[in-house]
Amino acid sequence: MSTHTGVGASAINRGQLVDAIRRAGQVSRVELVHRMGSNAATVSTAVRSLIDDGLVVEVGRAASTGGKPAVLLSLVPDSRFALGVSLDHSGISYVVANLGGAVVGRLRRRGAGADTPAAVVERIGTELTSLVTHVGVDPALLLGLGVVSPGPITGSNGMALTPPAMQSWRDFPLAESLEASTGLSVLVENDASAAIVGEYWSGTAGASRTFAALYMGTGIGAGFMVDGIVYRGASGNTGEIGHICIDLDGLPCWCGARGCVETVAAPTALVAAARSRGLPMPGLSVVEDFAALARLSQAGDPVAQELVTRSARAVAAAAQSLANMIDVDLIVLTGPSFTSAGALYLPVIQAHLDTTFFARDCHRVEVVLSPNAADAAAIGAAALVLQSELAPHMAAGAAIDNRGSRRLARQRLQRA
Ligand SMILES: [Zn+2]
Incomplete structure (x- = not known):
């Protein structure tokens, strides 16, 4: 995780402190001072407030190394919870995550479809x-509700484009x-940026501090963590690798450009192409139809194989640009479409990176499939809530936390 040197007594980040304890399992105050790059008095004060709030408990003493054995601290995982919702045309994923990082409940329901936003919001509440x-x-x-959406996020609204x-x-x-429908504090995040937080939170990334999440839902995006910090750009809309141009004179894309990766590689484009080529598509949702296409490809259907291979090559080219950058x-x-395909x-992506990644003589870029591909964005959204609610000084728009989140709107949860 990220540590900021010179963190003063007034600036210690509760979210980061909780994260450090969570990742350590059991840890002494002395070790936390080391991990936080802070001083003993600051950490001691912050730990005291976490204990007073019931988030942390003392669980015993470490083995003695000569002097008085240090008291060990541990999180109380079920002391706080957050909800995460991943909203897409094709499906809505819900998770309940606890402070310990565990998903304690999950649910998947039909997507937004053609319903009005107001009707969908009411259904989400129910x-x-x-x-x-x-x-x-x-x-x-x-503590609140994190929601992720596929479009660019802006201002106090949800999606602009x-x-x-x-x-x-x-x-x-x-x-x-x-907020009106649930009475909870709500935080909105881009799906791919939330997904990388979900992968970090679930431990998929292991010890890696500079990694990317390549997200495929109905479209394609990416989130990235650079040296332990989620890079969010000027407005929280980073990683739009689905809109890397791979053909200057290619098909028009919904973003306004031409020849984007998404025009040949996104599940939406593939399902449309499959249908126009006469493949049987169930006509359910993009993600489910894309899963059907993936099954046809695995079963040896030549048209399905051609479409999927072309898409995978385009996604690999986008991954190469991402890795080089x-x-x-x-x-x-990660993302729901990678659960099936x-x-x-x-x-295809691994082979492409092995032969084209610019710095391949220095190190390999390893490609792995998330064990939480369907829910990573929702898990990340919940994790962002836990982080931001624990770091109340975090300013809107400031990526000062390793899961820096822009809080678009919030109201305090009324606690009994
Ligand atoms: Zn585009």
């Missing part, structure tokens, strides 16, 4: 309530509406 009730979490311990299937969401006040050592394939894409 489905969240039933999930929280089913899991048995005390609502008073909920929206994918074609979600045009009715353009400029819809997503955060405000969800940021010099990552790991790329995690990850095994088809991974070898």
Whole structure:
């Protein structure tokens, strides 16, 4: 995780402190001073406030190394919870995550589809309530709701530019509406940026500090962590690798450019191409139809294989640009569409990087498939809430935390 040297007593980040304890399992104050790059008095004060709030407990003493054995600290995993929602045209994923980083409940329901945004927001409220009730979490311990959406995020609204299937969401006040419907503090994040937080939070990235999450839902995006910090750019809209141009005179893309990776490689484009070539598509949602296409490809259908291979080559080219730009050592394939097709894409992307990554003589870029591909964005959204609620001094728009999040709108959760 990120540590900031010279962190003063007034600036110590509770979110980072909790993260350090979470990752350590059991840890002494002395070790935390070392990990936080802080001083003993600052850490001691911050730990005291976490203990007072019930987030941390003393669990015993370390083995003696001569002097008085140090007291060990541990998180109380079920002391706080957050909800994460990944909203897409094709499906809505819900997770309940606890402070310890565990997903204690999950649910997947049909996507936004053609419903009005207001109707979908109302349904999200109902489905969240039933999930929280089913899991048995005390609502008073909920810190808030993180929501991720596929379009670019802006201002106090949700999405400014929206994918074609979600045009009715353009400029819809997503955060405000969800706050009104759930009574929770709401944080909005781009799906790929949330996904990389989810991968970090779930431990997929291991010890890697500079890695990327290549996210495929109905479109393609990426989130990246550089030296332990999620890079978010000027507005939280980084990693749009689906809109790297691979053909100057190519097909027009919904973003306004031509020949983007998404025009030949995104599940939306592939499902449309498959249908026009006469392949049987169930006509359910893009992600489900794309899964059907992946199964046809695996079963040996030549047209399906041609479409998937072409897509995988385009995604590999995008991954190459990503790796060359940021010099990552790991790329995690994540997002709902990789749950069905990850095994088809991974070898193509890995082989391409092995032969084209610019700095391949220095190190390899390893490509792995996320074990949480379907839920990574929702897990990341919940993790962002836990982080930001624990770091109340974090300014809007400031990427000062290793999971720096832009808080678009919030209201304090009314606790009993
Ligand atoms: Zn584009």
